[in-house]
Amino acid sequence: MTEQSQTDTVPASESRSATAEAPRTRIARGRFSDGNQRQILGLLAVLGILIAVGSFTTDNFFEVSNLVLLLSQASIIGVLSIGMTFVIISGGIDLSVGAIIALASVWATTGATQEFGLWGMLFTAVVVAGVCGLINGVLIAYGGLVSLIVTIAGLASYRGMATLISGGQPQVVRVDGFGAIATTEFLGIPLLVYMFATTVVLGWLLLNRTTFGRHVFAVGGNAEAARLAGIDVRRTRTIVFVLSGLCCAIAAIMLTARTATGASTHGNLYELDAIAAVILGGTLLSGGRGTLIGSILGVVVFTTVNNIFVLNNLSTPIQQIAKGVIIVIAVLLQRRANKESAG
Amino acid sequence: MSTTLLQMRGIVKTFPGVRALDGVDLEVRTGEVHCLLGQNGAGKSTLIKVLAGAQRPDEGTIEWCGDKVSLRGPAAAMKLGIATIYQELDLVDGLSVAENIFLGHEPTTVGFARRTEMRGNARRLLERLGHGEIDPAQEVGELSSASKQLVSMARALSLDARLIVMDEPSAVLAHDEISGLFRVIEELTRQGIAIVYISHRLDEIREIGDRITVLKDGRTVAEDLPAASTATDRVVSLMTGRSMVSAFPERKSGSAPENQNELLRVADLSRTGEFEDISFTVRGGEIVGIAGLVGSGRSEILQTVYGARKPRTGEVELEGKRLPPGNVRAAVRAGMGLAPEERKSQALVPYESIAHNVSLAALGRYARLGWVNRPGEQAAAEEVTTALRLQPSDTKQPVRVLSGGNQQKAVVARWLLTDCRVLLLDEPTRGVDVGAKAEIYALVRELADSGVGVLLVSSEIPEVLGLSDRVLVLREGRIVRESPADEIDEAEVLDLFIEGSAA
Ligand SMILES: Nc1ncnc2c1ncn2[C@@H]1O[C@H](COP(=O)(O)OP(=O)(O)OP(=O)(O)O)[C@@H](O)[C@H]1O
Ligand SMILES: [Mg+2]
Numbered sequence: 001m002t003e004q005s006q007t008d009t010v011p012a013s014e015s016r017s018a019t020a021e022a023p024r025t026r027i028a029r030g031r032f033s034d035g036n037q038r039q040i041l042g043l044l045a046v047l048g049i050l051i052a053v054g055s056f057t058t059d060n061f062f063e064v065s066n067l068v069l070l071l072s073q074a075s076i077i078g079v080l081s082i083g084m085t086f087v088i089i090s091g092g093i094d095l096s097v098g099a100i101i102a103l104a105s106v107w108a109t110t111g112a113t114q115e116f117g118l119w120g121m122l123f124t125a126v127v128v129a130g131v132c133g134l135i136n137g138v139l140i141a142y143g144g145l146v147s148l149i150v151t152i153a154g155l156a157s158y159r160g161m162a163t164l165i166s167g168g169q170p171q172v173v174r175v176d177g178f179g180a181i182a183t184t185e186f187l188g189i190p191l192l193v194y195m196f197a198t199t200v201v202l203g204w205l206l207l208n209r210t211t212f213g214r215h216v217f218a219v220g221g222n223a224e225a226a227r228l229a230g231i232d233v234r235r236t237r238t239i240v241f242v243l244s245g246l247c248c249a250i251a252a253i254m255l256t257a258r259t260a261t262g263a264s265t266h267g268n269l270y271e272l273d274a275i276a277a278v279i280l281g282g283t284l285l286s287g288g289r290g291t292l293i294g295s296i297l298g299v300v301v302f303t304t305v306n307n308i309f310v311l312n313n314l315s316t317p318i319q320q321i322a323k324g325v326i327i328v329i330a331v332l333l334q335r336r337a338n339k340e341s342a343g
Numbered sequence: 344m345s346t347t348l349l350q351m352r353g354i355v356k357t358f359p360g361v362r363a364l365d366g367v368d369l370e371v372r373t374g375e376v377h378c379l380l381g382q383n384g385a386g387k388s389t390l391i392k393v394l395a396g397a398q399r400p401d402e403g404t405i406e407w408c409g410d411k412v413s414l415r416g417p418a419a420a421m422k423l424g425i426a427t428i429y430q431e432l433d434l435v436d437g438l439s440v441a442e443n444i445f446l447g448h449e450p451t452t453v454g455f456a457r458r459t460e461m462r463g464n465a466r467r468l469l470e471r472l473g474h475g476e477i478d479p480a481q482e483v484g485e486l487s488s489a490s491k492q493l494v495s496m497a498r499a500l501s502l503d504a505r506l507i508v509m510d511e512p513s514a515v516l517a518h519d520e521i522s523g524l525f526r527v528i529e530e531l532t533r534q535g536i537a538i539v540y541i542s543h544r545l546d547e548i549r550e551i552g553d554r555i556t557v558l559k560d561g562r563t564v565a566e567d568l569p570a571a572s573t574a575t576d577r578v579v580s581l582m583t584g585r586s587m588v589s590a591f592p593e594r595k596s597g598s599a600p601e602n603q604n605e606l607l608r609v610a611d612l613s614r615t616g617e618f619e620d621i622s623f624t625v626r627g628g629e630i631v632g633i634a635g636l637v638g639s640g641r642s643e644i645l646q647t648v649y650g651a652r653k654p655r656t657g658e659v660e661l662e663g664k665r666l667p668p669g670n671v672r673a674a675v676r677a678g679m680g681l682a683p684e685e686r687k688s689q690a691l692v693p694y695e696s697i698a699h700n701v702s703l704a705a706l707g708r709y710a711r712l713g714w715v716n717r718p719g720e721q722a723a724a725e726e727v728t729t730a731l732r733l734q735p736s737d738t739k740q741p742v743r744v745l746s747g748g749n750q751q752k753a754v755v756a757r758w759l760l761t762d763c764r765v766l767l768l769d770e771p772t773r774g775v776d777v778g779a780k781a782e783i784y785a786l787v788r789e790l791a792d793s794g795v796g797v798l799l800v801s802s803e804i805p806e807v808l809g810l811s812d813r814v815l816v817l818r819e820g821r822i823v824r825e826s827p828a829d830e831i832d833e834a835e836v837l838d839l840f841i842e843g844s845a846a
Binding site: 209210211212214217218221222224225226227228229230231232284288289 | 649651671672674675676680681683688689690691692693694695699703704706707710713714715717757
């Protein structure tokens with residue numbers, strides 16, 4: 001707040017003329033969602049620049065096959081980032097998502113599970129990942145532990161379990177229907193993308209149109225106020241982690257289908273990609289504020305960067321450096337946007 | 344009588360979409376108590392943020408001791424000798440009293456704070472304020488609001504301030520603490536320090552103030568009014584543009600509340616070190632007020648009744664059903680609501696909009712199967728915020744940018760929306776201007792008339808006596824008197840408070 005004045009770049013004369021006719025009444029531009037909208041516009045601008053770069057530096061960026069590839073690459077982290085958005089808005093963090101993916105994919109592809117066929121495998125993935133999320137949530141909400149610690153513990157132990165179950169060996173998917181998840185297309189667009197889109201829509205509705213979504217914002221913004229308003233803070237926190245777990249289940253199914261294997265190495269470091277996308281999308285790490293659309297755009301931006309680098313045959317280290325730079329710039333922009341609208 | 348210390352002219356400050364200050368003049372002289380008055384949202388806090396260097400004005404000039412200055416930041420203002428005690432106290436809870444007082448200008452040796460010296464100096468400053476009992480080594484988070492304020496004041500003294508700005512200091516203080524504050528202010532002005540004093544309590548202005556400046560809608564509408572002799576009506580009409588409204592609504596005639604059945608029964612409630620053997624009842628349609636000093640356990644009682652704290656003994660019954668102790672959700676489900684004392688830490692979700700904050704506790708009413716009926720919610724929020732004249736009227740604004748008094752209105756509005764049977768109000772009008780207070784009183788009375796039982800806590804004794812049907816006087820955690828509100832007066836309540844400290 002105290003430095004606000006230094007970054008205030010609007011010249012005095014200009015801001016005066018803007019409000020001269022209607023002093024002290026709101027002008028159209030000053031809407032509540034201003035901060036969020038600005039964030040999203042910023043991301044769209046970044047995306048526009050990336051697309052321009054992509055189309056100039058490569059010949060095949062705009063080929064349908066490339067765009068479809070891009071979207072299906074974005075799908076897995078995209079689904080994860082939806083659960084992560086809920087968790088971060090509620091004031092927590094979930095570092096165990098990559099490990100949950102590994103455990104769910106391994107458990108769903110053991111010889112015994114595969115006996116039950118496609119639905120048995122899907123069911124197993126959902127239950128395993130959901131229970132992992134539930135364990136996280138209960139420890140955090142009812143055990144009063146810090147989410148960072150609990151999910152770091154989860155990160156280690158869920159992946160450990162995955163290694164134990166699989167004996168460290170990749171397990172090949174033999175059920176035909178399962179592999180089809182990755183190969184089926186409608187209207188030229190892979191099923192994976194539809195799964196992603198459905199999760200986005202459901203997540204958006206849950207966050208923005210239900211009492212539960214409202215409670216998530218309230219708990220993250222001021223947990224004590226939420227408690228005194230009669231909101232079940234602990235239940236809200238628990239559900240948020242279960243949601244993150246369920247998103248891991250979907251991601252695990254997608255990844256397992258795409259690779260046709262269940263492996264304890266699946267999803268390694270995915271948590272960082274998901275968190276980076278959420279933060280890039282403008283969700284505050286301290287909780288209470290954020291948008292799902294921002295997170296999705298964050299994922300798309302990162303995926304586009306990867307895509308352009310791959311098309312240009314640039315090495316992974318350079319990709320990683322670029323990612324780091326983008327994160328820092330985005331967070332700097334975010335801080336500025338916050339200051340401009342702060343008191 | 345004295346020389347001009349500060350002269351602000353034509354100060355303009357705009358926020359995205361709002362012109363908070365629109366040409367304000369303020370002149371402050373050495374050794375005076377200069378009162379800054381205005382309705383909620385008039386721009387008082389914004390003006391003093393400009394003066395503190397925390398906000399840069401878009402236009403206008405500031406002269407300090409006759410020299411034109413530009414305040415590039417809080418440090419620049421402090422260096423000139425301008426210290427500010429903000430409306431929302433801004434101490435660091437995790438640091439000690441001494442560390443807070445010297446935060447940013449610690450006595451150091453090659454970068455290491457000289458802690459013993461710091462504590463000694465802190466003690467001397469607190470003694471100068473007449474409060475040597477505050478331990479410089481204590482953590483600030485453990486202090487009462489009054490003590491925190493004294494720490495802020497000690498901080499101002501440590502900066503060798505020549506002007507101390509106090510933004511609604513009395514809002515968080517009890518009756519006796521306010522007299523303490525006034526003694527401190529008198530002492531400071533005798534030393535030639537000027538005070539800018541903001542308050543919504545006009546009687547205080549009359550008692551302590553020298554001159555008044557009135558702000559309205561971001562403009563100075565009156566300057567240089569003598570505080571002691573300007574009629575209250577005149578001040579109110581300058582502030583509001585309306586003439587004074589009668590503050591308290593009529594009580595329902597006759598003995599209507601007695602006919603109603605008991606809604607809330609509290610029996611033998613105790614919490615170690617806070618209160619003992621509290622028993623009382625609230626009937627439907629009745630407003631029961633609790634008068635007590637800060638620290639008498641009044642807020643703790645409310646919170647315990649509500650289930651936010653667990654009692655050692657005793658029970659709470661709502662409409663004949665016993666509530667499980669220490670369970671807020673059960674209390675809310677049974678039909679209880681609490682508007683808490685601390686709006687910032689206990690009530691508001693800063694990034695959420697006014698509408699979402701107001702509907703938070705009543706969301707279930709505007710939802711079916713968890714699906715929020717947003718138009719219904721929006722309409723209800725708008726209705727109640729309009730009734731309270733909450734500014735800005737656009738309920739999509741985040742609650743964080745509201746002025747202090749408007750934030751308070753949002754807290755009260757939240758509970759007016761719920762269909763609770765018993766409403767607990769802890770300092771419902773803290774920081775609210777005279778006009779809006781009357782609106783709140785009227786709405787609370789209306790609620791009671793519709794059969795709701797209200798339990799009210801307030802530091803302002805006239806408010807307790809004027810709004811309630813029945814009054815409980817609390818001293819050191821015990822009820823020492825229960826009386827119909829019209830059979831007891833302020834002097835008697837004060838006597839009951841003091842008897843305790845004499846005994
Ligand atoms: N950071 C901000 N962004 C947008 N509007 C703001 C900001 N800070 C203040 N305002 C607006 O400026 C106006 C003046 O606010 P200010 O806090 O100065 O009022 P005040 O006179 O101190 O009122 P109160 O008596 O309620 O404390 C209000 O309408 C408020 O909503
Ligand atoms: Mg204010």
